[in-house]
Amino acid sequence: MNPRAWVRPLVPPLLAVAVALLMGAAFIVAVGQDPRLVYGTMLAGVFGSAYGWGQVLFKATPLVFTGLAVAVGFRAGLFNIGAEGQAYISAFVMGWAGAALAPHVPGPLLLVLLLAVGMAAGAAYAAVPGLLKARFGAHEVINTIMLNFVATALVNYWGHSAFVRETVRTPGLPAAAMLPRLDALWPALRGSPVNASLLLAVLAGVAVGLLLWRTSFGYELRAAGLNPAAAEYGGVRVPGVWVRAMAISGALAGLVGANFVLGYKGYFESGFTAGVGFLGIAVALLGRTHPVGVAVAALFFGALSQGGLVINQLVPKELVEILQGIVILVAIVAHELVERWLRRRA
Amino acid sequence: MSAAAGEALGVAVLLGFLAQTLRISVPYALGAMGCAYSERGGVINIAIEGIFLNSALAYTLAAHFSGNAWLGVVAAVAAGVATAALHALVTVTFRADQITSGLGINILAVGLTRFVLKAVFHSSSNSSRVEGLPDWNLPGLSALPGLGPVLSTPLVLITIALVAAAWWVMFRTPFGLRLRSVGEHPEAAATLGLSVTRLRYAGVLVSGALAGLGGAWLASDQHSFTDQMSAGRGYIALAAMIVGKWNPLGGALACLLFGAAETLQIRLQGSAVPNEFLQMLPYLVTMLVLAGAVGRARPPAADGVPYDPEEQ
Numbered sequence: 065m066n067p068r069a070w071v072r073p074l075v076p077p078l079l080a081v082a083v084a085l086l087m088g089a090a091f092i093v094a095v096g097q098d099p100r101l102v103y104g105t106m107l108a109g110v111f112g113s114a115y116g117w118g119q120v121l122f123k124a125t126p127l128v129f130t131g132l133a134v135a136v137g138f139r140a141g142l143f144n145i146g147a148e149g150q151a152y153i154s155a156f157v158m159g160w161a162g163a164a165l166a167p168h169v170p171g172p173l174l175l176v177l178l179l180a181v182g183m184a185a186g187a188a189y190a191a192v193p194g195l196l197k198a199r200f201g202a203h204e205v206i207n208t209i210m211l212n213f214v215a216t217a218l219v220n221y222w223g224h225s226a227f228v229r230e231t232v233r234t235p236g237l238p239a240a241a242m243l244p245r246l247d248a249l250w251p252a253l254r255g256s257p258v259n260a261s262l263l264l265a266v267l268a269g270v271a272v273g274l275l276l277w278r279t280s281f282g283y284e285l286r287a288a289g290l291n292p293a294a295a296e297y298g299g300v301r302v303p304g305v306w307v308r309a310m311a312i313s314g315a316l317a318g319l320v321g322a323n324f325v326l327g328y329k330g331y332f333e334s335g336f337t338a339g340v341g342f343l344g345i346a347v348a349l350l351g352r353t354h355p356v357g358v359a360v361a362a363l364f365f366g367a368l369s370q371g372g373l374v375i376n377q378l379v380p381k382e383l384v385e386i387l388q389g390i391v392i393l394v395a396i397v398a399h400e401l402v403e404r405w406l407r408r409r410a
Numbered sequence: 411m412s413a414a415a416g417e418a419l420g421v422a423v424l425l426g427f428l429a430q431t432l433r434i435s436v437p438y439a440l441g442a443m444g445c446a447y448s449e450r451g452g453v454i455n456i457a458i459e460g461i462f463l464n465s466a467l468a469y470t471l472a473a474h475f476s477g478n479a480w481l482g483v484v485a486a487v488a489a490g491v492a493t494a495a496l497h498a499l500v501t502v503t504f505r506a507d508q509i510t511s512g513l514g515i516n517i518l519a520v521g522l523t524r525f526v527l528k529a530v531f532h533s534s535s536n537s538s539r540v541e542g543l544p545d546w547n548l549p550g551l552s553a554l555p556g557l558g559p560v561l562s563t564p565l566v567l568i569t570i571a572l573v574a575a576a577w578w579v580m581f582r583t584p585f586g587l588r589l590r591s592v593g594e595h596p597e598a599a600a601t602l603g604l605s606v607t608r609l610r611y612a613g614v615l616v617s618g619a620l621a622g623l624g625g626a627w628l629a630s631d632q633h634s635f636t637d638q639m640s641a642g643r644g645y646i647a648l649a650a651m652i653v654g655k656w657n658p659l660g661g662a663l664a665c666l667l668f669g670a671a672e673t674l675q676i677r678l679q680g681s682a683v684p685n686e687f688l689q690m691l692p693y694l695v696t697m698l699v700l701a702g703a704v705g706r707a708r709p710p711a712a713d714g715v716p717y718d719p720e721e722q
Contacts, residue, residue, distance in 0.1 A: 091525065094529070095529050143509060145509070145513070196697065196700070196701050199701075200700070200701040200702050202697070202700040202701045202702075203700065203709075205454075205509055206648070206649075206652060206696065206697075206700055207697055207700060209456070209645055209648070210645075210649060210693035210694075210696050210697050211693070211697075213642060213645065213690070213693045214690050214693050214694065217686040217687075217689045217690040217693075218686070218690075220686050220689070221684055221686035221687070339517075342513055342516075342517065343517075345510065345513060346513075346514075346517075349510060380524065380525045380528035380529060382520075382521045382522075382524035382525040382528065383521070383525060384521070385517060385518070385520055385521025385522075385524065385525075386518060386521040386522055386525060387521075388517050388518075388521065389514050389515065389516075389517040389518025389519070389521055389522075390514075390518065392510065392513065392514030392517065392518075393496070393500055393506075393511060393514040393515070393518070396500065396504075396506035396507055396510050396511060396514070397500055397504040397506050399506065400504050400505055400506050401504065
């Protein structure tokens with residue numbers, strides 16, 4: 065079998081995880097604990113029960129959305145660091161619009177409407193850096209970073225009128241406008257808020273796959289990402305592709321609120337995203353910007369963050385953030401080394 | 411109130427405003443200068459945020475265990491250089507993506523500092539109180555009305571001196587010229603016998619040392635370390651560097667502008683101007699500058715592009 069087929073997608077992530085766990089062991093020893101005990105507790109706590117699995121799926125769901133968002137950007141040659149802000153502002157708009165419309169719109173219709181509103185808000189917010197790049201050549205990395213902060217400030221400002229008095233959250237939605245929890249189907253999951261947005265995440269992955277590899281726009285998008293000059297020469301309007309790719313990326317990030325607002329709390333709460341956009345970048349990279357890879361990487365990071373809660377009695381749960389950082393750094397280095405090795409063999 | 415008294419009050423308010431702006435701008439200016447050194451050499455450095463955190467913690471640990479604030483500064487600079495060295499190793503030696511490396515380092519820094527905070531100070535929010543840097547009483551400066559206290563603060567004075575030095579080194583010394591050449595056209599620089607790798611390492615490490623001082627300032631000014639105390643300042647520094655057009659002096663001026671906006675935000679609390687708009691100002695200004703609304707901001711030509719000698 066051609067080593068390219070399996071070395072590229074498997075070696076960097078597995079090496080990254082192995083190195084991270086080894087270095088993590090050093091931190092565990094440094095605080096006087098036994099790495100085997102800590103990692104063993106983590107595995108048993110996360111995967112030893114249906115509840116643990118439910119938590120992993122619940123935490124992986126938003127990462128699938130942001131991972132796909134970043135992946136679509138990467139495929140178009142764009143680095144969307146703004147999934148965090150796009151997710152944040154669209155979840156806020158979901159909560160706000162939901163509270164405003166709840167008295168007038170029946171539940172199930174409201175649910176569908178809010179999903180559309182969230183995606184539209186994310187798409188509009190992400191289209192801004194796309195337009196700035198297409199029109200002025202302004203780098204999307206800087207603009208998406210800036211817009212993350214602008215999103216926080218905008219939500220703070222609008223929050224004065226949108227939040228329930230003395231709180232930092234929007235009013236709650238009626239139960240009929242919420243996505244059903246999966247423990248209704250499978251009682252063993254009880255206690256875990258994993259919900260139907262997981263199915264939306266799967267659908268989003270399939271949709272991204274179809275878009276990229278089964279539509280002519282997907283072809284243009286990938287051509288623009290691989291070689292913009294050649295794509296332009298081949299008749300692709302690359303700046304237009306940038307704007308649309310950013311909008312699609314933002315719409316995917318806009319679905320993050322489906323898990324938290326529509327599937328879990330029933331309202332938007334200030335600060336809820338807490339890094340899902342940034343972790344989405346790691347998810348997209350580890351998953352090699354492919355929907356299947358994104359799903360696997362999202363599950364891994366979901367398991368890791370649930371693992372932190374399980375081991376908090378033994379070592380500070382921030383061990384998990386250290387592991388995340390190391391995984392990202394080792395994965396990108398291993399990726400370069402693998403590419404060099406393959407080039408030398410060729 | 412007499413006219414003279416009113417005028418004196420006006421001057422006092424203005425001086426107070428200036429003093430606060432200077433203090434707020436210190437970490438921004440150090441980060442922006444650092445960013446400029448890294449990017450002029452061709453390495454995008456968004457890890458300033460993580461460097462701030464790591465070095466603020468290093469300051470706190472060293473000051474806590476030694477009782478000496480200056481040892482804290484040394485530790486902070488060392489931590490900044492070490493963090494930057496990790497970024498250089500990943501991006502210059504292994505030529506991995508520079509933005510992702512910066513993000514990875516920032517995530518790592520949040521986790522690492524929280525982990526150590528819990529392990530050493532048994533708290534998830536803050537360290538115990540540590541020494542700040544003692545004032546320098548320089549003749550003339552310290553006695554200035556209004557500005558005396560801020561101009562007795564060692565890191566404020568050091569930062570002002572460093573801004574001048576950073577500009578001079580970058581634009582008036584052979585090292586600065588060489589650094590800029592590997593950021594603009596590494597192949598040409600290599601043809602002239604310059605080591606692209608060594609110069610890029612130098613740029614990134616200088617950025618770590620400068621941002622490390624910025625971290626020292628955060629912890630020494632507050633006399634403690636608190637979780638996530640960098641609070642996005644590393645990204646404001648990045649924005650200031652862009653607004654300042656990759657020039658340490660321009661970056662420092664942009665920092666004063668951002669610092670003034672933040673001072674206004676603190677002083678106009680609850681007034682007619684919504685705070686959130688002042689909070690947004692640095693980011694919006696940066697976007698406008700990038701879009702060419704306030705003169706073109708052009709990054710170094712090879713900024714962000716790994717240099718692979720074997721490809722030449």
